[in-house]
Amino acid sequence: MTVLVVIEHDRGALSPASLEALTAARTIDPVVHALTLGAAADSIAAELGEHGAVVVHQVHHDLLSDFGPEAWGETVAQAVRALQPSSVLACGTDRGNEVMAQAAARLDLPFVANVISVSEADVWGVTRVRWGGSLLESCTLTAATKLLTVSHHAFEASESSAAGTPSPLAVDLDPSLARTIVTDRVERAAGVTLATAPLVVGGGRAVGSADAFAPLEELAGLLGGVVGCSRAVTNNGWRNHTDQVGQTGTRIAPDLYIACGISGAIQHWVGAMASKKILAINTDPEANMVSKADYAVIGDLHKIVPAITAEVRRRRG
């Protein structure tokens, strides 16, 4: 019995989230195999071995030179038929969930997304996240092969030395699968993004207008951070949706999140909860964000944010 981990990569660059799936896989079964799609991923076999993959099944095919959800899903389905693993895991990223859903549809098997723990028996008991992580669901999973993604950030990737022996795996992909392969890209300019910034200064409805974000921009700029916002702000058209922190926006994980005038509804909280520390600035001491934060200041963000900026400038001289 083996557990097969589908490795996510972008044209050969390993997604660190996959190492979380490898770590989670070791808690299910000591024999962990990995699956990589496309020749560009061959070079990551050694790193997968360092994280517990005994064998790395490598699929080469012209249709796998760039990402395509249908070609990837069909490849995973064929790998499952060929290798007969007892379970298949990926990390619950956008791509991970998409590829596993494709594989599940093709295999006509259930697929449980964003799992945080499993208990094995003939019928598995599985705990998964709902509402972006604010509610847990226990469910049963009845299937010959169990297909799962593990909730992103639920497992901390750790090393465990294994052979990582490369093993070629042949698949037969229909040329029609080319219909959903990436045809063009617009690469983002290098720099900090909301998802990777070490500091995020977030503003909510209480900021009041698009222009009133200027002091938040100034503070974030001064400290090498970026500005984020709540869904109320994007729904009002004050900021672009790309700045939204939340369940339907960006999940952030900065060293510090300064949440200004944000009440902390579920929608926003699940996007912010991976922050290492949270400082809430709010007029309402009972606000959900204040009670969940590590630190809080009670008062008007319009007075407090400029005062922080002034104090930073004073100390820097």
Add this chain to the structure above:
Amino acid sequence: MKVLVCVKRVPAPGAKINITADGLAVDTAYLAFTTSPHEECAVEEAVQLVERHGGESTVLTLGPAEADEQLRYAASIGVNKAVLLPIDSAEWDPQRTAAAITSAIQGIEATDGPFDLILFGNESADAGNFQVGVRVAHALARPIVNGIKGIDIDGDSLKARRESDSGVEVYSLSMPAVLGVKEGINLPRYPTLKGRLGSKKIEVGQLVPEAVLGGQQMVNLVQSAEPASATIMLGNGPEAAPAIVDLLEELGILK
């Protein structure tokens, strides 16, 4: 063009989601309901596509009788037709839901002709199973890409954009096609008074869904653990600025 958009009725929670005493459902006694956010944008996109390219839009949901409210909301912002697949609970498991929606679409298309484009939300806000749209597309043998935040129609084909870690990916699909849409693709409009009044009059078609149980069945719901530590109060008003900047130094944000 003919566009179908599939939506789900979900509770609109505030700061905390309470669950019922038996642990089997979200306690909705004090909650309003809404269209799951990604799907709210999918509805807006369907309306905009028809405004731009002509044709008609249809909204479909599998849900309790009360989901009529979400269908009429879609109609109030401009969707032309509505179909309800009524069930006795808040939701079905994802395989069963997908099978029921697939056969409903096949039934509608058999009489009215094919949809050029079917839109789903990327995932529902509550269950978040990330698979119903993919299963439906596969059963209909149509291409699907998820996470879409931009759609450009060009004749019988379309370009769909989605964000990735490194930028934007573009997919080129021939229609008929299926897309999983994400919030941010547009800013949904609010219904006008005329739209609201009109939506009360539209006829909501009903199709009785039939599909077998899938392999994933919910047992119960459990609250996630709240953060354990108490909040440290740094002060009140702008006078707290020195304490805040002390914190920035302590955390290494201000070097």
